[in-house]
Amino acid sequence: MLRTLTIAATANPSPARVSLTSPFTRQSLNAIRSLLANTLEGSDIPVAEESHAAVLIPLCNVDNKPGLLLEVRGKLRTHSGEVSFPGGKVDKTDASPLAAALRESQEELGIHPQQVEILGRIGPAETSLSGLRVWPYVGFVHPARQVDAYSEQADAPEVDVPLPSLALSSLRLSPAEVAHAFHLPMSALVSPPRLHTYLFRAERPYFAVSVADLVAGPHAVHSGPDPTPSWINDPQQRDEIGGGREGRLEVWGLTGWYLSELMRCLGVYSDQPSIR
Template sequence: MSSAPALSPSSSTASRAVLSLTQPLTRRSCNAIRSALAAAYPPSDYAHDPSETHAAVLVPFCNVNGAPGILLEPTGLVDSFPGGKVDETDTSTLAAALRETEEEIGVQPDQVEILGRFGPPERSLKGLRVWPYVAFVHPEGQEASEHLDDDAPLPSLPLSSLTLSPREVAHAFHLPLSAALSPTRLHSYLFRGQRPYYAVSVADVVRGPNAVHSDNTEVQWINDPEQRDEIGGGREGRLEVWGLTGWYLYSLMRILGVYD
């Protein structure tokens, strides 16, 4: 049912990553993410087949309380990233990802700085070809921070500023990048029964409504906090990021040098 990934995190992995897993994201680290994505996945690597039904998701990097991480909202099309099906009003898969992100968590397009995309885009269990885009999310009303020094921390995003859709999203939380190298959070699975990857347990991150914890994690709830039990739907009763979301997170971390 599962197998240890051939590539695994080690004590030396963090030194090879293109960004710090503990220090706030900066202009320099965002540019490093952009360069790594462009090198790993040129836009011509996968043709957009009009005969398929397409969807798109956003992998939203942000600083929260000075810690770098990724926003997750564990409901919807592919479990945890904001996104959804491309509809007739969308001019592109990227437009769909931005529209769905605004609808689901209230992040405006002008807050989103696109850093690139990666792939190949996998099919969801519903048969949709899902295109993953990577971005940095700036706080509302903040400029894109080009005026900051390259090594100055980019402004933190207060999760209380998110407007979660009651129909689509029960809660959102910030997963620190350091979790990607925490052995106690990692579980080995096979994606679609073939490709090894790590699912990331979030049980120690998601601990209560609107809480700011000592490890700089934060959770924003809009519905019954007991719905946290629905997060991830992982094996053996674990609360974890897995499935297509887990595969995309694992794939991205490999591109960024977090995994060997």
């Protein structure tokens, strides 16, 4: 049966498990942790014979607004100009895919592993166009000054008090890998003008999210002097390669798929039968 993707939280806010406008709290993080635990039932596990990569889907509050951190890749041999989550290939020195995601997040954005409170993982892991099985971990990024306090908060009773906001100026971008890093508010994920429906691997619907204005806006940091985002714009490229389609800078491809999967899990998006 053909399916289409809808914005469930716009039609009826009650399906959404977390607020799209109020800051993340201890209560909302615990709710996300519970929802992600349910998605892993019967999920796959890493196979030694395969090559693996891992990404961190970093949730955070910025200026008391809930959202996610993303980056625009620099001028690299592969994935140049793409919007992505921090992450990369699992090295032999990494104890696990999660360790690789945390290491890459520190190398690319200067986020120390102790700042990241892991909430769970989305499953199943998809295979990238280069043949790597990519493991997506969801975590909340605490400000560096809060790393000693959040573990105590995790054991405390659920409270609906905003968690401290992350200062984007505290990020330390790797100039060799990252051109820009920016905050994508949760509210932007239900803004119809930003959303474009694509099919992941030509069969599964997901939303790509236009973000050029966010990259050039106040809630972004840059590794170079020019804040204007640049990306590859070639309609002849293979699916998922480049910054987006039709001249847009978008969260799309595998990154867009994982973002949509997280939003499905949180009740923000929903699948509906499509009659054609």
